[in-house]
Amino acid sequence: MKKTRLRRGKLADMAVAKVLPIWEGEWPTDRRPHNLLANAENVLAGRVPIEEGRLKADAAFDEMAEWMQTLDVTNDNKVVVAASNVLPASVECLFEASGVSTLGTMNPASTEADLDPWTTDTAGWAASAYSGPWYEPSSDSGRRQEFWIWWLDEAVPLALNA
Numbered sequence: 001m002k003k004t005r006l007r008r009g010k011l012a013d014m015a016v017a018k019v020l021p022i023w024e025g026e027w028p029t030d031r032r033p034h035n036l037l038a039n040a041e042n043v044l045a046g047r048v049p050i051e052e053g054r055l056k057a058d059a060a061f062d063e064m065a066e067w068m069q070t071l072d073v074t075n076d077n078k079v080v081v082a083a084s085n086v087l088p089a090s091v092e093c094l095f096e097a098s099g100v101s102t103l104g105t106m107n108p109a110s111t112e113a114d115l116d117p118w119t120t121d122t123a124g125w126a127a128s129a130y131s132g133p134w135y136e137p138s139s140d141s142g143r144r145q146e147f148w149i150w151w152l153d154e155a156v157p158l159a160l161n162a
Contacts, residue, residue: 009044009097010159011151012122013037016086016093018150019129023086036060036090040097053098060091082132089125096122123151 016037023033036056043053064087071084095101101121128134131143 005097005099006044007159007162008101009040009093010162011155012089012093012096013040013044014155014158015122015126015151016040016089018147018155019086019089019126022083022129026080026083032060032064033086033090036094040090040094043094043097050098053094054100057091057094057098057100060094064088064091081136082129085125085129085133089122089129092120092122092125127151 016033020033020037023030039048039053039056042048043050067087068084071080127144127147128139130147131141132139134144
């Protein structure tokens with residue numbers, strides 16, 4: 001179980017690191033995703049107890065949910081919408097490093113569109129940051145494919161060997 005948590009945590013860490021530049025392009029002085037990533041790395045390294053990571057992730061989730069409600073996307077600013085997904089990816093990363101999975105249960109006949117968007121994992125949030133959310137018509141399927149190819153070809157092998 002510990003090995004699984006560490007691998008998932010490593011995958012989550014790499015996914016957030018990949019999309020941090022997208023956040024920085026929109027909010028260069030806001031360090032919340034960076035701080036969450038550092039907390040996740042500290043949990044994975046054993047410098048912070050798992051339970052402390054869970055508590056920090058719970059608090060960060062509540063703060064993130066409030067912040068996301070304040071985003072001004074009235075101009076259909078697809079860059080802001082995509083970049084905003086970096087924060088939940090970072091929160092999820094800390095959850096995953098702490099051994100918590102917030103993935104919802106899925107009926108085998110379900111599609112991604114059927115899922116509650118709040119119950120996805122770090123990679124799902126990161127893919128939405130990279131390409132735009134899957135539910136937005138402006139989502140870039142080429143960039144989404146590019147993200148998932150990176151995930152399978154680079155991130156997964158690195159995590160398995162960590």
